[in-house]
Amino acid sequence: MKNRFFSGMVVAILGLLIILVPVWIFPPCSEVIETAAGNMRMKCFWSGQAEIGIGFLILCGGALLIVFKSPLIRLGLSVMLSLIGVLGILIPTLLIGGCEMATMPCRMTTFPALIILNLLMGGFSAANALHLWRQNKKP
Amino acid sequence: MLCISGGRIKNHRKACMDRKPLSTVNIALINLKRKPLRTGGLILLVSLFAFTLFGGTVLSKSLENGLSNLSKRMGADILAVPYGYEADVQSALLRGEPSTFYFEAAITEKIAGVEGVQNVSPQLYIATLNAGCCSYPIQLIGFEPETDFIIQPWMSNFLDHPLADGEIVIGNSLNAQVGQKLIFFNQTFLIVARLDKTGMGFDTSVFMNLSTAKQMARESERMKAHPVAENADLISSVMVEIKDGYDVKEVANAILQAYAGEGVHVVVAKNMISDISGSLRGLTTYIFTLAGVLWVLAVGVLIIVFAITLNGRKREFSIYRVLGAPRSKLAKLILCESSLISLFGTVGGIIAATLVVFPFSTYISSLLEYPYLQPSYGTLLAVAVVSSLVSFAVGPLASAYSAIKIGRCEIYTAMRENE
Numbered sequence: 227m228k229n230r231f232f233s234g235m236v237v238a239i240l241g242l243l244i245i246l247v248p249v250w251i252f253p254p255c256s257e258v259i260e261t262a263a264g265n266m267r268m269k270c271f272w273s274g275q276a277e278i279g280i281g282f283l284i285l286c287g288g289a290l291l292i293v294f295k296s297p298l299i300r301l302g303l304s305v306m307l308s309l310i311g312v313l314g315i316l317i318p319t320l321l322i323g324g325c326e327m328a329t330m331p332c333r334m335t336t337f338p339a340l341i342i343l344n345l346l347m348g349g350f351s352a353a354n355a356l357h358l359w360r361q362n363k364k365p
Numbered sequence: 366m367l368c369i370s371g372g373r374i375k376n377h378r379k380a381c382m383d384r385k386p387l388s389t390v391n392i393a394l395i396n397l398k399r400k401p402l403r404t405g406g407l408i409l410l411v412s413l414f415a416f417t418l419f420g421g422t423v424l425s426k427s428l429e430n431g432l433s434n435l436s437k438r439m440g441a442d443i444l445a446v447p448y449g450y451e452a453d454v455q456s457a458l459l460r461g462e463p464s465t466f467y468f469e470a471a472i473t474e475k476i477a478g479v480e481g482v483q484n485v486s487p488q489l490y491i492a493t494l495n496a497g498c499c500s501y502p503i504q505l506i507g508f509e510p511e512t513d514f515i516i517q518p519w520m521s522n523f524l525d526h527p528l529a530d531g532e533i534v535i536g537n538s539l540n541a542q543v544g545q546k547l548i549f550f551n552q553t554f555l556i557v558a559r560l561d562k563t564g565m566g567f568d569t570s571v572f573m574n575l576s577t578a579k580q581m582a583r584e585s586e587r588m589k590a591h592p593v594a595e596n597a598d599l600i601s602s603v604m605v606e607i608k609d610g611y612d613v614k615e616v617a618n619a620i621l622q623a624y625a626g627e628g629v630h631v632v633v634a635k636n637m638i639s640d641i642s643g644s645l646r647g648l649t650t651y652i653f654t655l656a657g658v659l660w661v662l663a664v665g666v667l668i669i670v671f672a673i674t675l676n677g678r679k680r681e682f683s684i685y686r687v688l689g690a691p692r693s694k695l696a697k698l699i700l701c702e703s704s705l706i707s708l709f710g711t712v713g714g715i716i717a718a719t720l721v722v723f724p725f726s727t728y729i730s731s732l733l734e735y736p737y738l739q740p741s742y743g744t745l746l747a748v749a750v751v752s753s754l755v756s757f758a759v760g761p762l763a764s765a766y767s768a769i770k771i772g773r774c775e776i777y778t779a780m781r782e783n784e
Contacts, residue, residue: 326540327539329569333727334727336727342724
């Protein structure tokens, strides 16, 4: 019970932080680019939006880790969460990206914070999965 | 047969099969697990110290490195700028803050005629409105490739021809490659070179020859009135290199006396660097004082905690002795517990500092507003090793007294004390 609650809470808090980073803690660049087709938001804004979704998914995953008692379900959830962590890192670095200049708010604060949080969450979930798997292997 | 099973010490053959051996490290680990709050608090204290020491040292080294790079690469001894814009040229140089200030280009020749002046090179600063890469303004700097002794020595790749019209050199923090094209004010420019990392404002600036910069100013006129578009004979600053044997201050005074009436003011590079150096000394002293206070605090708290818990654990230690553990084993156990606390705290603190100092280096440098250049990997590794050793020493040092005391304790007295 203690381990279940602890692991679920850690994941849920990290998920909440992933949501809060682009929304409130370190918002990405808010400026719009003027083009012939009208005003366009910068890439980093959409990276932030995607991370909000990922954060919500992680938050739910954390809650489910607390709710489910079966170690196998929690093992599956932890593996999934660690993969979501990888996705969370790939969004600002590869899949969507952000501004080109290193001194832009997204590159200075938003992305490093998101990468660190996703890294911590992914690493923690992978460790939890390993722990549950080893526990499950015991006779 | 003694062994550790399910987090407890057991004396049963069946329970001991495939279980952990009863080594000092394993017993110490169990003892630490038994008091999670106390262990967590002590680990947190050591990690706070390790974080401050490692993070603070990297910060201080990066600022030192940035400053030494600035003084090495400044090139110019004196910067001549329009009167009232001395602070602007410093913020453009140190932080790349887009600035626009101008005076007559003829001043370059006049300064070249002052006694003691060896080289002069004009520069023209233009701030963009919208760049192709982003929508934040960046500093565009026009320079004269024939006379320049500031920008070209910093180029990371060799340029076999003077910078032609339509060609640009980009700062190291701009995420574009040589051979790529960038658009400013609806004009396409070819990137022909990239500067080395400077830790200064030049990292976020774009450089071009004077005629291209003037052309860009004319293009920018469509969006916003620009003084250079109205008068092509304007420049922003003159970089001055003095001859050997001449005093910088005397030459600067001579320039000031001769041309102050024409709105010229001078910034002596050495003074600028020594001002920054003074501020950095204060910051470094603050960081190391904080680390020192934390170290003393960590050692002090650990000494108190080990001394207090030792009294409460005398019975436990007596049982170890009754079970056949020699005195040295008890001393080793105390040292092992404190070393494990130190180890976990050190690793945690260094990892936490690594996750803050490196990914957020640009943000930190923008907050500090000083030249910031991370040291080489070798220096960083050396800092990490020294910080780890100093931080790790906290535990064994703090528990040494308790370890010696428990080694001298008699079983009978210890057992009776707790009755």
